[in-house]
Amino acid sequence: MKIHMIAIGGSAMHNLALALREAGHMITGSDDEIFEPSLSRLRNAGLLPNAIGWYPDKITSDLDLVILGMHARADNPELLRARELGLKVLSYPEFLYEHSKDKTRVVIAGSHGKTTVTSMVMHVCRAVGLEIDYLVGALVKGFDTMVRLSDSAEFMLIEGDEYPASALQLVPKFHFYKPNITAITGIAWDHANVFPTEEVYVDQFRKYIELCEHGASVVYFAEDVKLKTVVEGAQNFVKKVPYYTPSYEVRSGVYHLLTDDGPLPLMVIGRHNMANLEAARWICQLMGIQERDFYEAITSFEGAAKRLQLLGKNQNTQVYLDFAHAPSKVKATLAAVKESFPGKKIVAVLELHTYSSLSKEFLPNYQHALEGADVPVVYFNPKAVEHKRLPALNKEEVADAFSIPVENIFTDASEVLKKLLAERASNTVFLIMTSGNFGGVDLKNWADQLLA
Known part of the structure; x- marks a missing residue:
């Protein structure tokens, strides 16, 4: 397809551009500011716009699709031109759903720990040889990009955040994904510019659970009282799977998970990461990965970039x-x-x-x-x-x-x-x-x- 990306310089958007280029699509894009590392990565891929700014003449009737980034405003001149021409315009979460609607969608949500849990699942899938498509919010060791798209992968793993999808859709990105499997790590009010009260913020998670596919598995951190109340109060048909912080001990600064086969040394630290690991274990199990294989793989997980x-x-x-x-x-x-x-x-x-x-x-x-x-x-x-x-x-x-x-x-x-x-x-x-x-x-x- 011939695809134009408005606000191509964003963290997720530039990675999506790289993935689409890798998949064989013709990609162009625009932005009013592009910073590192997006700048160098787009330049190296031949996708860096020739000039910074918005240029409506880039929007032509032969485009198959326009993907709208989050920081482009509703009055963006390229967006206005695309709508004038009647072109198909999707936000990137809408596009991800379109790409994965025939796959098993696995979404990691929650106010904290999303990137780490997603990265853990990616790391384990790679170790056991399970092919997946993915979108994650940070670079993960062993992966060249933060987005992968293919026709062959059975699973689409998505880090699902609650920030708005685009200027045209001021609803959380994760509302578009409709997961078959999801983990929710916790609820703690954030993004006060979008969700003015805690109750408005919590409501986004209630709505998210309502939007899960019929019969979806919802793995949730049951030690979080707010989250527990939201999940257990859900009326739609989903399988509710509570998880808790697993037993562990710290020896000379090294965290050891206490398993049936003995203490398992880890490369990550912190009680919260032990809980993140347990969420990842449940998700991997629901994806068909055996517990022993998970434990063997997770010992070499070093963490996502900028996460401790x-x-x-x-x-x-x-x-x-x-x-x-x-x-x-x-x-x-x-x-x-x-x-x-x-x-x-x-x-x-x-x-x-x-x-x-x-x-x-x-x-x-x-x-x-x-x-x-x-x-x-x-x-x-x-x-x-x-x-x-x-x-x-x-x-x-x-x-x-x-x-x-x-x-x-x-x-x-x-x-x-x-x-x-x-x-x-x-x-x-x-x-x-x-x-x-x-x-x-x-x-x-x-x-x-x-x-x-």
């Missing part, structure tokens, strides 16, 4: 990077590090980057989120607040929300690094948590300096 990713270490110090940004994610990540390194000094720095985290109304949800750190640090960029058209924040408001000293709040990334360097000592773990990059700094370089 070890940036570097020496004899006395470790530096971790995590995507944590919502309060529940911050707490779980910090708890994982504390459990893994008892007795070590924990220096935790969190960048407030999302709309929710920079909103004065949402900030109180971070109360005590960093209380497990010996040295809690928070950074925010006033320009990011302005860009999101939110009321200006001051350091005192942020310090009050987190209940930490105002001198540990920073708006200059270089000052954050100075603070971290000043905290270097033997037996220290640095935990950097962000869904951004501190205004464009090289975080690997930060790690190298901390370890020098």
Whole structure:
């Protein structure tokens, strides 16, 4: 097919473009801004637009399909031209459903852990030789892209997030997937710019379960009270499969899963990742993978990019990077590090980057989120607040929300690094948590300096 992609530079969209090109389709695209790594990856594939911006003359009547990315607005000139010509326009979740409607759709949903569980399932499928199509929110070791599409795979594995599909469809992406098998990892209010109250947010998960295929298997984390209530209250015919955190122990910083065949050493850390692993085990079992094969494969799983990713270490110090940004994610990540390194000094720095985290109304949800750190640090960029058209924040408001000293709040990334360097000592773990990059700094370089 001849396909044009509006907003081709997005994380999911550029990976979808690469997958469609690999499948033999003719791909063009446009965007008003493209950053790394999308920029280089599109350029290397010959898919980088010749000029940045929107060009309605790219929209011609011979196009078979236009795929609309999330950050393109409803008045986008290319979209308007496509509708004027009567062309078929789909958001990328709509397209994924169209691609997979004759496959077994396996969707990983929930407020946290989606990427990790999806990555675990991908890793195990690859190890046992099970061919799958997939969409995942981060690069996974052993996989070249975040999207794979084929005609031959029986399963389509999708990381299903709750953010809106497109400017034309302000409903969550995961509402389009209609899974045959799904895991839901938990419900913790996020995306306050889209879901103004917790109840509105929780309702998206109720609707998601209603949209599952008749007889679908719904694997859910039964230790989450909100999620348990939502799933067990569902009236449609689905098979409800509760799961719990499995038994494990930590030996010298290494997590061991306690199985019937004895302790199983793992390469991931944290109680939350033990729960993620159990979700992945159930999903793999429902896909036909034997438990013993799952356990054998999961021992070599190193984690998805930016999910408690070890940036570097020496004899006395470790530096971790995590995507944590919502309060529940911050707490779980910090708890994982504390459990893994008892007795070590924990220096935790969190960048407030999302709309929710920079909103004065949402900030109180971070109360005590960093209380497990010996040295809690928070950074925010006033320009990011302005860009999101939110009321200006001051350091005192942020310090009050987190209940930490105002001198540990920073708006200059270089000052954050100075603070971290000043905290270097033997037996220290640095935990950097962000869904951004501190205004464009090289975080690997930060790690190298901390370890020098």
